[in-house]
Amino acid sequence: MNFASDNAWGAHPAVLAALADANGGAVMGYGADPVTARAEAALREVLDAPDAIIRFVATGTAANALVCAQLSPGHGRIYCHQDAHIETSECGAPEFFSGGAKLVTLPGEGGKMQPDTLANAIRRGAGGGLNGGLNAMVSITNATEWGTLYSPDEVAALAEVAHQGGLPLHMDGARFANAVAGLGCAGADLTWRAGVDALCFGGTKNGAMGAEAVVFFDPALAEGFDYRRKQSGHVFSKQRFLAAQMLALATDGLWSQLGRAANAKAARLADGILASGGTLLQPVQSNAVFATIPAAAHARARAAGAIYHLWPDKSAAGLDPVPIRLVTAWDMPDEDVEAFISLLTAG
Amino acid sequence: MNFASDNAWGAHPAVLAALADANGGAVMGYGADPVTARAEAALREVLDAPDAIIRFVATGTAANALVCAQLSPGHGRIYCHQDAHIETSECGAPEFFSGGAKLVTLPGEGGKMQPDTLANAIRRGAGGGLNGGLNAMVSITNATEWGTLYSPDEVAALAEVAHQGGLPLHMDGARFANAVAGLGCAGADLTWRAGVDALCFGGTKNGAMGAEAVVFFDPALAEGFDYRRKQSGHVFSKQRFLAAQMLALATDGLWSQLGRAANAKAARLADGILASGGTLLQPVQSNAVFATIPAAAHARARAAGAIYHLWPDKSAAGLDPVPIRLVTAWDMPDEDVEAFISLLTAG
């Protein structure tokens, strides 16, 4: 029973099979191989974006930070939610890659930035002269760090604000598949059709070993990006093995199917929590559950070996009820989910 | 017949098997998993270095640049050969990761730096005041970019010079297995016993998909390294899949066996070239052959689809004989090697 993170879980058999398929014989390195070409084409099709520039890296931090550095100069201001992964969990990668950009963090319920909050912040930034740096870009996460979702309309509203300020919009899609599955929309609806300029399409949490796609919907935004990726050590020499993972996910809708599977487990957890007297701290819209459970239930779960994070951190240990975060994955056994629910009510 | 680079070739079946083994169930992310622990232990044993700090990344550029940033401040001087991979082929990664360090490049036959050349350069650097930056570290590549090898004694002589100047010695071992195989020594002989302070132990060219180990023989040199790796996007969330690759190579001497296999093919190529009237530009000591072949032989080889680089670049196209570089890999069919040799003499 490991609900610590979706990255605690494994890789889909189709991913391993794709690696085996890609193996054998010689191909040119650094992305000039047929697997890379097929994977890029497959993702362009998935996103209905025939002109998009797509590049693969192995980690979400690399994907996000490279996009930040691509869209913001070192003296830029990057607007994001105060709980954004790029702010809280990447050890300053966006600042490092960009040469010093400043993350301007904004509040917002459920991990979601509101258009008027963003508009005000952009206005203040624009009026700040040299002191605060140059308005550079906006970044949102979808699914958010709180498991909630921006709908296509909500994304479009933020994109409109960003674009009015002359800023491109980046979407950190570490759990993009979960977002699309949760919303039941097309990937294009949630991205370029809504005004997203650059997407980090997460493969790792979706079922890859370690693979993410950086997508620039406007090719002009990708100028020089290959050099940037190379200089940061994120161009693989045997890139076919990176691309193969994304190819597997993009084939026959596997990415979407795995997203739905993970979400379903979270929904079941949420039902179980509510039924057992717990409360949900956020609506459960993707594959994360933020909830409180009675201290006694927590004690039983821990005693039974269940792994999950207290939220926001260990300081919650003494509370009753206890705030927790549970994250589900496509390959988490339903038995684990049911076992956890049983523990909640076993008292 | 692809002799373009060893990274044009594939992954060893044991590597794929190790990935499959590592899969299944949940483990903690970011390296806190049992596969990582086993892989680190296995490499420490391979290197007979029980106290070494070992960390995994996916690319050689990442490994080298992270070590450079770890051992040199932004205002540092990094001494290396003028043909060093960190100088010619990493798009400024060491400069970027370190915050501006200067690669001070030194000449030397066959890609090898000589102790007196290094000593003189370090002396000049020490006398240059603030202007030229602070003497920070020395980096050598073994096997070198010219396929030649530093022996343990030669490494020790350079280490002595470096240490007398107060500088740590880094070894870029993208082809470390080929070096050890070529020299018939132990890994420890070529590294810490000879004074090497940090090693990048290449897995990718050795038969992994994309995996390198950064090794600090003195744990004190690794302080803060994990943050540096994280901030540059090189900490994998599902790190077991990175570690598993190195574990496979470190198990039962596979790394060494693959190094020998690749070297043998290069030796066979060298023999064939000499027998057919070509010349060797460098002694063939690992898995790279720098040679000249008659223009007619080159034409035949190209016509037959052989892939390899003119050297140092395409400007060599009109020469007769033609200078070329051939790189072999463990999984290159012997038939390819023989076919190429036949083409040389087929006229």
Add this chain to the structure above:
Amino acid sequence: MNFASDNAWGAHPAVLAALADANGGAVMGYGADPVTARAEAALREVLDAPDAIIRFVATGTAANALVCAQLSPGHGRIYCHQDAHIETSECGAPEFFSGGAKLVTLPGEGGKMQPDTLANAIRRGAGGGLNGGLNAMVSITNATEWGTLYSPDEVAALAEVAHQGGLPLHMDGARFANAVAGLGCAGADLTWRAGVDALCFGGTKNGAMGAEAVVFFDPALAEGFDYRRKQSGHVFSKQRFLAAQMLALATDGLWSQLGRAANAKAARLADGILASGGTLLQPVQSNAVFATIPAAAHARARAAGAIYHLWPDKSAAGLDPVPIRLVTAWDMPDEDVEAFISLLTAG
């Protein structure tokens, strides 16, 4: 009537005289000149810190950012107040110089960080693993951005918290003279005796043309700093002209006298504002006044040509009363102060 900033005003005649004195003949460049030696000695005496390492730069942003880069790695966390100059007004200089450090901003009344707020933040940072970066340093501003002052005891309390967390304490003293004058203490009381590890001693706002001193009370903290200063273009070749400015201020207590003079004008403004029905938004303890004045008084002042900032920005324009910031300087004519006060009450 210019109350926009103390940097809108000029240089003290003694500073110009010192420049003339320093001129003539040849001396060695880059700081190896007698004026620099005398200026460093004079500041060490001012601070009663005979072992301090002192270096001169021309701007406050350079001084602060260089100290941040010296005390924090690129993956570091720098704790500061949310209104700190390094956060709001330096265009990302600390992030740039350090290679990506993250400013962790904390709230606090009147621009002052409270020890328990700091302690909690340091604790959270220490518990965050790699995600949030490495706890690196604490920075406070004195006089603060709101014109308030940390007393020696208050500084000591913050230093204790910082040091318990293993972090050095930096004081941005762009208006250090105003702070010392306002508190009536010795410079040493407010710095090293209270636990400050590095001080930026501002000369520019104090009456120089452009000169600041970076002071490391513990020489060990200054290791490599000269290279850092050089690499960022902040080592002057004709450094005597930078040092001469600080020498003039450090001579015969001029710095202190000018600090008192500026503070006195602010106190007079505060009295006038209160007498005319305005309110003070912060206690006036140095040379800045944050106040509200009736809209009618604001209109009269503007009509008469008075220059000052609405606070926090122009969006305050429609309010009644109007929140404003007034900053005084040693060379601001008392007539200007009185004229402004008269305008407040002229209605």
Add this chain to the structure above:
Amino acid sequence: MNFASDNAWGAHPAVLAALADANGGAVMGYGADPVTARAEAALREVLDAPDAIIRFVATGTAANALVCAQLSPGHGRIYCHQDAHIETSECGAPEFFSGGAKLVTLPGEGGKMQPDTLANAIRRGAGGGLNGGLNAMVSITNATEWGTLYSPDEVAALAEVAHQGGLPLHMDGARFANAVAGLGCAGADLTWRAGVDALCFGGTKNGAMGAEAVVFFDPALAEGFDYRRKQSGHVFSKQRFLAAQMLALATDGLWSQLGRAANAKAARLADGILASGGTLLQPVQSNAVFATIPAAAHARARAAGAIYHLWPDKSAAGLDPVPIRLVTAWDMPDEDVEAFISLLTAG
């Protein structure tokens, strides 16, 4: 008798007078003052470049490194002479400011890059794919580090090569006045009319205390430069005192007059050296003399207190004749020059 460097000497009385003129009363900070406006206008007139964007900084390293960062991304290749100040004497500032750009150094007699050498290097760089980085810019120094001069035609030939490769041309004009004086041409002839895109117009060595002008002849190249200057701590709050120095030099041809004065002293030294049996290592075209003098003459000069550098470094100490570098300044007494010449022949 100090011939160590032109920055060992002082500031012109007109510069001090300009500082005094600029003082008094309040003006807006950060460059929004009338002195800055006048200084920019004066330099535009000096360069016959009415549309040029001009910004002031205090050091030559800052000027050069900021231009490098403006014209080259972190993954860029900057072509320069192997003895260029940006390579040898700025402690990695261009690499730091740009985020890791690589200086590609080229040989050339007398510190001068030849067009065909440059063309070949640019061609190789263009063919190197991602490995070597992106061709970004070309930088030349005029007067060069060897005291020689590029004529307008020679600059134009290099500019043509650079522009054919799509690269802008930067001129490090730390001794621009000496170059213009030596060539007897107009500043415009040596810069924009010859194809120079960005100029660092040195004031410090010309007679300022510490002031340099960065000139972008094409305003489009200056986009975002103000933020870059701010983020690196090179925007002065009391900028009038920086601008006033350049204004003094730009007024009534003072810059040109001082350049001629310094050059004349170097010419006189060269004559004296030749007359006394020494040799010139380079043609003396500006204010630097590279020469050999008999060891006995060297001993007499040192005994008499003459200060100058052995060249290229102290290792020349035991040679006979001794290679030396002498640099002259406008305010170096003619008596010093004559005294030195007398010492040469006094034996």
